[in-house]
Amino acid sequence: MRVPSTYLKVLERQAVRFYSKPVPSSEQPLYLNPHEWKGLAADQIFELHNVRKEYLGDRYNPSDEERNAILSTITALSKNKPELDYAYEIDGFKERYMNNTPMNKRGLPQKRSNTYVIERGATPHETRRIEQLTRIAAYEMPLLAKFRQPYKPKSSQESPLRLTYNTDFSDETSSKFNRLVTLNCNIKDLKLSEKEEHKFILLAGNKYNFDTTTFRLKSDQYAEAAQNARWLVDTFNKLLAEAKDLTKDDFADIPLDSRHMKLLHKKPKPTFPEAWKRPQDAPVVRHKVVNRLVELVKEKKDSEYVSGLSP
Template sequence: MIPVRKCAGSPAIVRVSTRFSSSKSKLESVPPSTPLYLNPHAWQGLPADQVFELHRMRKQYLGTNYVPNNQERTAILSTISALVRNKPSLSYVFGIENFKEKYTSAIPMNERGRPPRKSNVLVLNQGEAPHIKRRIEHLTRVSAYEMPLLAKYRQPYTPKPKAETPLKLTYYSDFTEDINNKYNRKVSLSVELDHLNLNDKQQHKFKVLAGNKFNHESNTFQIKSGHFPEAAQNANFCVETFTKLLNESKNLTDDFSDIPLDKRHMKPFIKKPEPQFPEAWKRPQDAPIAKHAIVNRLVENLKKHKDDAYLKHITP
């Protein structure tokens, strides 16, 4: 505990107890009329709690005129060792440093400065290329060591009997990193009009309602869907849409007989016939005469002569 004695008209004077023998000699050199908290050079060696108490009192007394000096900084920094928990010294530091030195000297010059190898795969910070390389190596290992183990699950293939439904559902598979892309969830439905057992009026109404989804060349109806996140949902949507279209085409309350078929969407699929010119129009005698043909003939002859001369030496 620090006893404090106050005098009239003077700030409080702090006197350190004589039980601190390490600071007794330093306090004897301080004039008795000068407070201790105004002499930072005398704080060296005091306990940490006393140093911080004197530092607080000095800041409070000086107020806006407070300016830290080197003696005060040195005294505060000297208390760090007392505040930090004492840690035992490492007796094997030399061994670790010696091992690092040996490991560093064993690294080739062209590989120094790179991150240490933690496995048999070298990892470098070069963007996406190392990750793609490791993925290819992983797939190669799987195909070499794991895929042959699937032979024990081999079964003979027996094709399923042909379904009675005329609908044909086609699923798409894209073997990329992202299995939930738009290609894997895409489903297409196709059906031939002749397999629906519709009469002429029903076929006409079906074609009108189908619009550009009906191919008049192959006489088939096709619809695709990829709006839903799962392929089963898209297949269900295609089947429901076709069912509604088929039921509506069988309803002849309004047979749409007054509506003509719109085949404008078939223009890109229809091949234009090649023009056939009469034989009488072919007059080769009226064709323009090629100019400077003699020069071209001389160039070709020279090329042939040089090629023959070159091949004569290398031909057995």
């Protein structure tokens, strides 16, 4: 808001008249007493602030009383009251000393610059949140030690299924890696009969490993890992229920197919025949003088270095 020059002249005359002799603060103009602004209307406070800043010019230096009066109008001007008032109080009027003072203005009181209130409100809130988490970690988390219990892993009889999740610690939970879930189950933990086990292996197909007797199934078709885990458990339950149902057909006349195991078996690593090993034909190293000298120099240097460090 721009104040008319005529109005400033009147104010200047008032200030000269009041400052020509000691005047109590109660009789001074209102724009020169920011400690009396608090409680006034918001538009009146901002008008007094602009008048004071325009009148003082280069001598203007914001005081704590002026800041508190202006900050008290935030809740009145904003539609929604901020959750944390201190966020605006700390960072809203952040003061920075100006180092690039011109030569003709050096020696004057240090001028400070104010930052706009609304734009910087979230920064101190994040700082206070981190400080609060640090206090919890320092003073409250050690108290959780009294709730410690020895870890007892669940036995395979309680939960034969084992679900494995993946994460790359990113915010994108729907990526192909983060939503992938793997289900593993040992068929021996299901306690099936011989016919039920035979039918289960036939229905599992190439998802069954004959070497480890485990059933393995993966899923990443849904957007979230919890959905894939639910689908894996439901699919396994359907497979197990179908394997236990021997009323229709037990598939006893169909042999087990283990051809998919060829892809899992790695080729054996070739070994060097013992008969080809002839250590007597190896070349004899006759001259080791240089290597011995190098080792002696290393030992001497190490001893000198260690002796310098010892007390």
